[in-house]
Amino acid sequence: MTDTIAPIIEQLFLDLHKNPELSNQEFETTKKLRNCLEQANILILELGAKTGVIAEIGSGSPVVALRADIDALPIDEQSDCQYRSTKQGVMHACGHDLHTSVLMGAAYLLKANEQQLKGTVRLLFQPAEENFSGALHFIEIGALNGVDAIFGMHNNPNLTINQMASRAGPFSANVDRIEITVKGIGAHAARPESGIDPIVISAQIVNAIQTISSRTISGLDPVVVSITKFLGGNTWNVIPETVEMEGTVRTLTPDIRLKVKQQLTSIVENIAFSMGAEAELRWFDGPPSIINVAKWVDFCQNIAKQEGYEVVDFQPQLGGEDFAHYLHHVPGAFINLGSQSPYALHHPKFLVNRNMIMPAANYLANLAQLGLIELAKH
Numbered sequence: 001m002t003d004t005i006a007p008i009i010e011q012l013f014l015d016l017h018k019n020p021e022l023s024n025q026e027f028e029t030t031k032k033l034r035n036c037l038e039q040a041n042i043l044i045l046e047l048g049a050k051t052g053v054i055a056e057i058g059s060g061s062p063v064v065a066l067r068a069d070i071d072a073l074p075i076d077e078q079s080d081c082q083y084r085s086t087k088q089g090v091m092h093a094c095g096h097d098l099h100t101s102v103l104m105g106a107a108y109l110l111k112a113n114e115q116q117l118k119g120t121v122r123l124l125f126q127p128a129e130e131n132f133s134g135a136l137h138f139i140e141i142g143a144l145n146g147v148d149a150i151f152g153m154h155n156n157p158n159l160t161i162n163q164m165a166s167r168a169g170p171f172s173a174n175v176d177r178i179e180i181t182v183k184g185i186g187a188h189a190a191r192p193e194s195g196i197d198p199i200v201i202s203a204q205i206v207n208a209i210q211t212i213s214s215r216t217i218s219g220l221d222p223v224v225v226s227i228t229k230f231l232g233g234n235t236w237n238v239i240p241e242t243v244e245m246e247g248t249v250r251t252l253t254p255d256i257r258l259k260v261k262q263q264l265t266s267i268v269e270n271i272a273f274s275m276g277a278e279a280e281l282r283w284f285d286g287p288p289s290i291i292n293v294a295k296w297v298d299f300c301q302n303i304a305k306q307e308g309y310e311v312v313d314f315q316p317q318l319g320g321e322d323f324a325h326y327l328h329h330v331p332g333a334f335i336n337l338g339s340q341s342p343y344a345l346h347h348p349k350f351l352v353n354r355n356m357i358m359p360a361a362n363y364l365a366n367l368a369q370l371g372l373i374e375l376a377k378h
């Protein structure tokens, strides 16, 4: 079976890689995926997704969902592979073309085995992961209705193609964005006493918020607060009225996330107040941390071993992944499989080893098929 499916999936991967599309603009990608599903007589659920596709194999409950993301990045590809991006400034530099192909491979394998399925496998080809809007959109249109467990996979360029990694508990970070406005009183640069200098105050704020991770949170809980934009003034001899800052906060657990938010607000407002200025912190929730369910991580690791993968330790990292939203509604696990790229994710020369595709497709199909059996036990 794998022999007849492999060339179709290989073609799909090359096609997707050559024709990447940005978040929420995956129109051609969606058409191709619908085509592939129709070719294999796989039922497409018309839930009203703008881009992306949701499909099903098998029938009845329980329901296991498998999710792949399909969008690309605004990066100009610099690899010299023969199937490099034909679109200037757009590239599959995170390997979502790989994830999509692996899921389609799994779908074909599951379809060939549909009579044996003890329930339903739902396939989520999700758009817009890179801007963290796709999972929320899919949940909104009902992609998770009736789902009992969900699995997702991201490639990991640092692992070889026969390695799998996951961990129970936090797997990715809470990714929050902050904006800070400090409002003082403008003045002549030679007479600072007649104004309130927002630049000096903001500088104190930037320094003080670094004490959140070093002085108020345990050293065992990772916290990153980065100010990445600092704008104020437009000439050399005028103290400006305001300073605008932007940045990001990365944490792993909901408790620490809340604590950092409170601490940050307090530092910003109180430093400004103590110096006669006003300050406002605006906090924008990004995707929460992926919290993997231990039981399902064990399950994924056991099947990986049976399939011949080497299961390696995974250190949590402070990047974001919108798969986290699904795990707030249904249990499941997010895992890494090796793609053995010499370059990192989001690098213009990122290049996966595509020999990982069919073994990964087999593995995902098994996760779904055996996941249904596991769910039926309880």
Ligand SMILES: [Zn+2]
Pocket (backbone or CB within 6 Å): 094, 130, 345, 346
């Ligand atoms: Zn990415």
Ligand SMILES: [Zn+2]
Pocket (backbone or CB within 6 Å): 094, 095, 096, 129, 154
């Ligand atoms: Zn990604």
